[in-house]
Amino acid sequence: MSGTSADGVDAAVCAISGSGKSTQVRLLHFTCQPYDAEVRAEVLAVSQPPAGTVDRLCRLHYVLGEVFAQAALAALRGAGLSPADAHLIASHGQTVHHLPAADPLGRWLARSTLQLGEPAVIAQRTGVLTVANFRAADIAAGGQGAPLVPYADWVLLGDPQHDRAVQNIGGIANVTFLPAGGSLAEVVAFDTGPGNMLLDGAVRHFSGGARSYDTGGALAATGTPHPELLAWLMAHPFLAQPPPRSPGREAFGSEYLAAILAQAAARRLSEPDLLATLTAFTAASIADAYRRWLPRLPAEVFLGGGGTHNATLRRMLAAALPGVALRTHADFGIPDDAKEAIAFALLGNEALLGVPANVPGATGARPAILGQICFP
Known part of the structure; x- marks a missing residue:
């Protein structure tokens, strides 16, 4: 795939x-x-x-x-x-x-x-x-x-005693909520919003196509999220849409990225600051989706997808979900990618x-x- x-x-x-x-x-x-x-x-x-x-x-x-x-x-x-x-x-x-x-x-x-x-x-x-x-x-x-x-998540990762969330962070981010001992009918899953798509697009823009992603979140780690731009991003109408929901590239694609780049230019943001803001957007939209649409916060979250390798994103997500244990698929014997x-x-x-x-x-x-x- x-x-x-x-x-x-x-x-x-x-x-x-x-x-x-x-x-x-x-x-x-x-x-x-x-x-x-x-x-x-x-x-x-x-x-x-x-x-x-x-x-x-x-x-x-x-x-x-x-x-x-x-x-x-x-x-x-x-x-x-x-x-x-x-x-x-x-x-x-x-x-x-x-x-x-x-x-x-x-x-x-x-x-x-x-x-x-x-x-x-x-x-x-x-x-x-x-x-x-x-x-x-x-x-x-x-x-x-x-x-x-989510069907595979239920088969492979459900636990009889603990609520789990399985969070994939690819181009688009999505979550599967697995209630402890739950049946397939009890599984809740939906796309939370952007994953790496906007980050990768911004990196390609600033590098003229020479780079395709922020390796390990290293550039974002040197920047500072811009509060006003982050608030503007979090007002995206998709985030308020109740599940079931599944955006395509259309929702967070080139037109939306162009609008973000225009906002960043108007605020004279550097590349590290914009990447930090976009990384914070992914983390904040995931945490917001959990609090809005999951039955309750899970005891632990299993991270998968390319975003797993982004240390800055993982740090921001941990800060946005205090008290929730963050693990990876590798901890369960499944390679993250x-x-x-x-x-x-x-x-x-x-x-x-x-x-x-x-x-x-x-x-x-x-x-x-x-x-x-x-x-x-």
């Missing part, structure tokens, strides 16, 4: 047995295959209208099928396996547009989402049955198509078994079997 940061393809080779809460998952190998610079630039470009023309989307859909196929083959080689050893490939694809609010077109009203990376190409290049397009069934069943990882790829492997397994794997409390949908199958 590749997330909204569009930095490459995460591929996990997993041995899976069972289904539902009895599922057993063992990670055999994990790799991240960075996008070529030209591919990443095209992904970011077509994710914003009006650049996302039909000819560019059509071409990129098949190019990404090739890219994902090569990532799957590389992961299998890393595990010491051949394609003949694999029962299925589960591919989330690359989200380029996500419209979770029903949009009218004449007499029709529909939510929609678009993930690129043609699964037929993956199946043909690898010779392995491929399950893909997971979000479509949830939308067809009345949901928002996101977040989908591998979690979402593992989650889609699990969803692919449930698809073949005919088991609904969306979380109605996360997306607002009816239970649905997720994924479409392409044979090699």
